[in-house]
Amino acid sequence: MSKMYEIFGNDAYSMTRKLMEAAEVIKKIPSGANVALKPNLVVSKSPDSGATTHAGVLAGVISYLQDHGIRxxxxxxxxxVGDSTGRAFRAAGYEEVGRKYGVPLYDLKQDQTRTVQTPLRPMEICGRALDAGYLINLPVLKGHCQTAMTCALKNCKGCLPDREKRRFHAEGLMKPIAALASALRPPLTIVDSICGDLDFEEGGNPVYTGRMILGEDPVQLDAYGCRLMGLPLSEVPYIELAEQWGAGSAQVCGEDILRLNEPSQGGRYPKPSAKVARLTAGVCQDSACSACYASLVRALYSCGGSHGTPIAIGQGWKGREFQGLGIGRCCDGASRQVKGCPPTADAIAAALTGKE
Ligand code: SF4
Structure with missing residues (x-):
């Protein structure tokens, strides 16, 4: 089983660097390899919308690589399909990063493609992705209206020409995403889960989680992402299918995750907006960490928002009594408690629905 490194915070640049240093990424990059970074810029929107990879992640990866002599x-x-990659580079602040570090940005819509065999059918994939000596995947963990979630595996769809992307949708997404995973497998993935959207890949309802994860197995990272979002693997069938087709392992054990700090060091949950605020109306929140509150938001969402249970969450509840459901280690004075620091969304959802 691969190790995953996890860090909490809000500073994408320093979190990324710390993850790469802890994992000693430089030792894994073949000597002389060209390194390609594949973020998630599905649309032309700021990362704060919950749709796209933060520019700080990009800057953190580049500065780490350059500090280790990679040019x-x-x-x-x-x-x-329908949006301009150039506009997306600008909206997410990537042009500035590219200029600062002297790194070119390539629009794959303009790239040459090659046909590659996959377990499903031959697929057209962009040459710059196939020819990378070391491909680093930089997805956002967020919801998706057709596949329930999107993270490492689905982010590789951005390495396809538009005609192939259209074909994926015509085929229902699940099988082609899994097949692509077996043909294009980035050796490193760094997940931006600072504020992924609740249910749309194009953003609009960001959930501030304040978390990033680094790993080498995209299937395992997606399986872990499901757990963090309160989704059973059965709701995201491409993950186990990718496992069957040899792209990785969907097993996640507690000992696979190496934490570099604690959620309480990741910052407090900011005031939620729009749909997220409606979901959490009535929750007794006192100094909750972002990761903890994000688990609760996602659990409430997966339960349809209606639970009828009084809920307490946050460090301010330490040592205080509460009649109702306490979320996390801090709420040990609650009449019912979901343990963990932070608990996962699926554990909270189970408590809300009485399926513990
Ligand atoms: S249990 Fe307490 S310390 Fe742990 S993540 Fe939740 S609020 Fe933070």
Missing amino acids: DISVIEGSW
């Missing part, structure tokens, strides 16, 4: 670095991306 051949590029950023590659193709936004979804």
Whole structure:
């Protein structure tokens, strides 16, 4: 089983660097390899919308690589059908990062493609992704209206020409995403879960989680992402299918996760907005960590928002009594408690629905 490194906070740049240093990424990059970075710029929106990878992640990866002597670095991306990748580079602040570090940004919509065999059918994939000596995947963990969630595996769809992306949708997404995973497997993934959207890949309802994860197995990272979002694997069938087709392992054990700090060091949950605020109306929140509150938001969402249970969450509840459901280690004075620091969304959802 691969190890995953996890860190809490709000500073994407320093979190990324710390993850890469802890995992000693430089030792894994073949000597002389060109390194391509594949973020998630599905649409032309700021990362604060919950749709796209923070520019700080990109800057953190590039500065780490350059500090270790790697010079051949590029950023590659193709936004979804109907949007302009160039506009997306600007909206997310990538042009500035590219200029600062002298790294080119390539629009994969303009790239040459090659046909590659997959377990499903031959697929057209962009040459710059196939030819990378070391491909680093930089997805956002967020909801998706058709696949329930999107993270490491689905982010590789941005390495396809638009005609292939359209074909994926015509085929229902699940099988082609899994097949692509077996043909294009980035050796490193760094997940931006600072504020992924609740249910749309194009953003609009960000959930401030304040978390990032680094790993080498995209299937395992997606399986862990499901747990963090309160989703059973059965709701995201491409993950186990990718496992069957040899792209990785969907097993996640507690000992696979190496934590670099604690959620309480990741910052407090900011005031929620729009749909997220409606979901959490009535929750007794006192100094909750972002990761803890994000688990609760996602659990409430997966339960349809109606639970009828008084809920307490946050460090301010330490040692205080509460009649109702306490979320996390801090709420040990609650009449019922979901243990963990932070608990996962699926554990909270189980408590809310009486399926513990
Ligand atoms: S249990 Fe307490 S310390 Fe742990 S994540 Fe939740 S609020 Fe933070």
